[in-house]
Amino acid sequence: MIKLQNLVKRFGPLNAVNSISMAVGRGEVVGFLGPNGAGKSTTMKIITGFLPATSGTVEVCGFDVGEKPVEVQKRLGYLPEGAPAYGDMTPASFLDFVAQVRGYRGAEKQVCIEQIVEKTSLKSVLDQSIETLSKGFKRRVGLAQAMLHDPPVLIMDEPTDGLDPNQKHHVRNLIREMAADKAVIVSTHILEEVEAVCTRAVIISEGRLVADGTPEQLIGRSSIHNAVRIELEPAELDLAKPAIEALDEVGGVDILSRADGRASLRVVSKDGQPITVAVGALMREKGFNITEIYTEKGALDEVFRQITIGEDGTEVNRG
Amino acid sequence: MGNVGIVAMRELRAYFATPIALVFIFIFLTLTGAFAFYVGGFFVRAQADLQAFFVYHPWLFLLLVPAIAMRLWAEERKTGTIEILMTLPISTTEAVLGKYFAAWAFCGIALSLTAPMWITVNVLGDPDNGVILASYVGSFVMAGAYLAIGSCLSALTKNQVIAFIMSATVCFLFTMSGAELVQDFVRTLAPEIVSQAIFQMSFLAHFESVTRGLIDLRDAVFFASLIAIWLFANVVIIDIKKGS
Ligand SMILES: Nc1ncnc2c1ncn2[C@@H]1O[C@H](COP(=O)(O)OP(=O)(O)OP(=O)(O)O)[C@@H](O)[C@H]1O
Ligand SMILES: [Mg+2]
Numbered sequence: 001m002i003k004l005q006n007l008v009k010r011f012g013p014l015n016a017v018n019s020i021s022m023a024v025g026r027g028e029v030v031g032f033l034g035p036n037g038a039g040k041s042t043t044m045k046i047i048t049g050f051l052p053a054t055s056g057t058v059e060v061c062g063f064d065v066g067e068k069p070v071e072v073q074k075r076l077g078y079l080p081e082g083a084p085a086y087g088d089m090t091p092a093s094f095l096d097f098v099a100q101v102r103g104y105r106g107a108e109k110q111v112c113i114e115q116i117v118e119k120t121s122l123k124s125v126l127d128q129s130i131e132t133l134s135k136g137f138k139r140r141v142g143l144a145q146a147m148l149h150d151p152p153v154l155i156m157d158e159p160t161d162g163l164d165p166n167q168k169h170h171v172r173n174l175i176r177e178m179a180a181d182k183a184v185i186v187s188t189h190i191l192e193e194v195e196a197v198c199t200r201a202v203i204i205s206e207g208r209l210v211a212d213g214t215p216e217q218l219i220g221r222s223s224i225h226n227a228v229r230i231e232l233e234p235a236e237l238d239l240a241k242p243a244i245e246a247l248d249e250v251g252g253v254d255i256l257s258r259a260d261g262r263a264s265l266r267v268v269s270k271d272g273q274p275i276t277v278a279v280g281a282l283m284r285e286k287g288f289n290i291t292e293i294y295t296e297k298g299a300l301d302e303v304f305r306q307i308t309i310g311e312d313g314t315e316v317n318r319g
Numbered sequence: 320m321g322n323v324g325i326v327a328m329r330e331l332r333a334y335f336a337t338p339i340a341l342v343f344i345f346i347f348l349t350l351t352g353a354f355a356f357y358v359g360g361f362f363v364r365a366q367a368d369l370q371a372f373f374v375y376h377p378w379l380f381l382l383l384v385p386a387i388a389m390r391l392w393a394e395e396r397k398t399g400t401i402e403i404l405m406t407l408p409i410s411t412t413e414a415v416l417g418k419y420f421a422a423w424a425f426c427g428i429a430l431s432l433t434a435p436m437w438i439t440v441n442v443l444g445d446p447d448n449g450v451i452l453a454s455y456v457g458s459f460v461m462a463g464a465y466l467a468i469g470s471c472l473s474a475l476t477k478n479q480v481i482a483f484i485m486s487a488t489v490c491f492l493f494t495m496s497g498a499e500l501v502q503d504f505v506r507t508l509a510p511e512i513v514s515q516a517i518f519q520m521s522f523l524a525h526f527e528s529v530t531r532g533l534i535d536l537r538d539a540v541f542f543a544s545l546i547a548i549w550l551f552a553n554v555v556i557i558d559i560k561k562g563s
Contacts, residue, residue: 048406051562073408080406084399088336089329097329101322101407129336145403 001026001153001183002047007056009042009207016042018207019056024183024200026152029175031198031215032187033300035308039207040187041081044155047185048078060153074102077149081157083142087131091122091141094130095148102149112148119174120144136167143171147178154184160193172197191300201300205308215300220272222298223306228267228279229256231292237263240288247282249275262291322409326417327424330391334425343387347429350379355436369446372436373454373530377494377522380465385486387425388469389479391418392557397477401561415553419470426462430455450532457529460542461522465490467549474556496521 002024009017017039024030032040045051047058049069057064063071086094095116099109117123120140125133130141139159146154159175160168168190175186175197188194194201195215203211203218211218219225232240241253244267251270255263269275276295283290334340354375395401404414437455440446469486476482495501496517505514518524525538 045402045562050402050406070408070410073406076406078403078406080399080402082399084403086329086333086400087398088333093329093332097325098407100325101409 001061002185003057003059004043004047005057005059007043007046007058008054009039009046009051010054015207017046017053020204020207020209021056022202022209022212024185026181026183027179028200029179029184029186029198031194031201032185032204033189033191033194033201033304034187034204038204038308040204041157042207043204044078044157044185044187045080048076048155049073050078075151076153076155077146077151078154079142079146079156079159082161083139083159085130085138085141085145088129090127090129091117091133091137091144092126094141095144098145098148104149116144116148119147119177121170135162136164139163139167139171143174147174152182154178154182156184156186158187158189160188160190168193191304194300203304203307211303211307218303219298219300221306222303224266224268224296224302225272225298226269226274226276227296227298228269228276229292229294229296230265230267230279230283230290231262232265232288232290234258234261234263236288237265240283240286241265243282243286244279247275247278249273249278266296322413323417323420326404326409326414327421330418330421331424334421340425343383344429344432347379347383348432350383351375351433352436354379369436369440369451369454370530372433373458376458377461377526380462381490381494382487384426384462384465385469385483385490387422388466388486389473389482391422391470392474392553393476393479393482396474396561397479401557405557405561411554411557415470415550415557419466419550419553422466422470423463426466427459430459430462447532450530453532453534454530456534457526457538460539461526464493464522464542464545464549467546467553468493471549471553471556474553474560493520494522496523 004020004022007017007020008015020039020043022030032043034040042051046053047060047065049065049072052066057066058072059065060072061075063075065072089097092113095113096109099113104112117126120143122137122140122144125137130138133141139162143156143159146156156175160171163171172193175184178184179197186193186197198215201211201213201215201218202209211221230240237255237258241255244250244253244265249270251268254266254268256266257264267275267279274295276293280293283293351372355369355372392401395404405411409417437448437451440451441448465486468489469482472486472489473479473482475485502514502518505517519541525541528535529538
């Protein structure tokens with residue numbers, strides 16, 4: 001339902017978005033990841049018709065956003081970064097305004113506002129001016145505004161940024177609930193959020209799309225994916241290390257710590273395949289006294305760092 | 320109600336959501352009264368008309384209208400709400416017109432609250448109500464012209480103070496160019512045709528003919544095209560500047 005083709009956005013000499021192509025279909029929740037200044041917000045602003053692209057096209061529900069921005073905007077809900085809202089309005093009057101613009105009138109409008117107020121739990125603050133609301137409520141006003149018309153396409157820029165854990169949980173549930181029949185794009189810096197709500201993760205770095213896959217696939221790219229963690233007596237360490245290294249499936253062994261009468265090892269799988277069974281069997285066979293053994297999945301944030309930090313080790317950060 | 324109306328209603332409500340509207344109206348009424356009675360010599364003139372009242376409107380508007388207009392777009396850009404407004408299914412033109420009409424309606428409300436003056440002159444004497452009506456219309460239209468300038472310039476910046484200073488300056492130029500002092504000065508420097516052209520751009524010249532009860536098609540065309548041009552520029556500026 002969303003289709004980007006060779007999307008480019010330049011700000012003067014800076015290529016904020018550098019030839020991004022991708023498509024998002026119904027039922028997908030795509031997480032935009034990337035360092036500060038990667039171009040996530042800029043991409044979203046172009047999709048929503050707020051900014052014109054320098055070149056390339058964006059199609060939403062079959063409409064080209066450059067040619068028919070209003071048609072696109074009718075089918076789209078957008079939560080801008082930081083959830084701006086008219087501070088001197090109340091949530092009630094703000095949502096009333098948005099509902100009117102969205103074409104709702106009379107009783108239908110009331111029903112639609114009531115529903116979204118219910119969903120976003122805004123009832124208690126409906127008549128308080130928005131500028132006096134807490135961050136969590138402000139964010140929910142922004143979400144209510146974006147979801148009010150139950151749009152087929154939903155774009156949310158850092159919807160959980162700065163919220164407490166309960167609010168985050170609430171917002172993620174909300175997104176999951178809404179997502180079933182929509183195409184959703186959310187950007188976030190919280191990587192566990194991607195695993196929690198996204199069916200697909202896209203990493204953007206320096207305006208380029210550098211990774212695209214399910215969260216599981218991305219985690220699979222971790223260098224420590226399927227590595228095995230072993231805890232054992234420090235005395236046995238010097239014997240165990242070469243024995244494990246001798247296994248064919250093993251790519252290397254790192255000593256992580258050696259203190260308090262316990263040593264911790266990480267056995268890295270050579271080609272990312274599961275090796276826990278083989279390593280466990282070896283340990284038993286040699287009679288090492290291990291206190292703990294488990295498989296590491298690798299973490300998204302490690303993959304994220306791997307992908308977005310340049311070859312020379314310097315952080316890619318233009319924010 | 321179309322999008323323009325919806326945007327205008329939201330904007331108008333926003334004026335009254337804070338004390339700004341009331342403060343503004345209070346200042347406007349106080350100043351119009353003060354100018355008419357003390358500076359304009361409303362009583363001394365002993366004439367049943369509102370000349371003393373209307374003659375100061377261009378100068379009052381010069382300060383007060385930019386104060387209304389300055390927040391129109393500068394605030395929207397500063398707080399980021401422009402990103403909400405411009406991603407709702409509304410065209411830029413509709414947004415510009417909606418906001419403009421709201422501010423204009425607000426001026427209309429302020430102006431209409433001076434009606435007691437009109438009633439007073441009718442109680443005291445027998446004024447030419449046609450002239451007064453024409454003057455009110457002229458004053459309202461002139462406020463609209465100042466507003467179009469203010470709205471457009473407010474889109475150029477995120478800073479309301481800068482927006483105010485810019486539009487007060489430009490409005491000042493459009494007003495002053497008709498003052499005799501300036502006209503005399505220009506005539507000494509430039510050929511008649513140039514000073515005439517500058518004179519023709521002046522709000523004062525067009526407004527004064529209206530307050531004498533002459534509603535000339537040329538004055539109407541002047542204000543209408545001026546408003547249209549500034550609002551068109553406003554739309555263009557929003558489209559260019561909204562993202563930055
Ligand atoms: N209006 C603008 N004018 C000039 N440069 C801009 C403008 N907007 C964004 N940029 C630049 O474009 C780049 C991408 O910015 P963008 O806001 O899209 O990053 P982001 O991925 O959303 O970052 P963050 O995670 O910090 O929100 C940045 O280098 C930013 O400075
Ligand atoms: Mg961003």
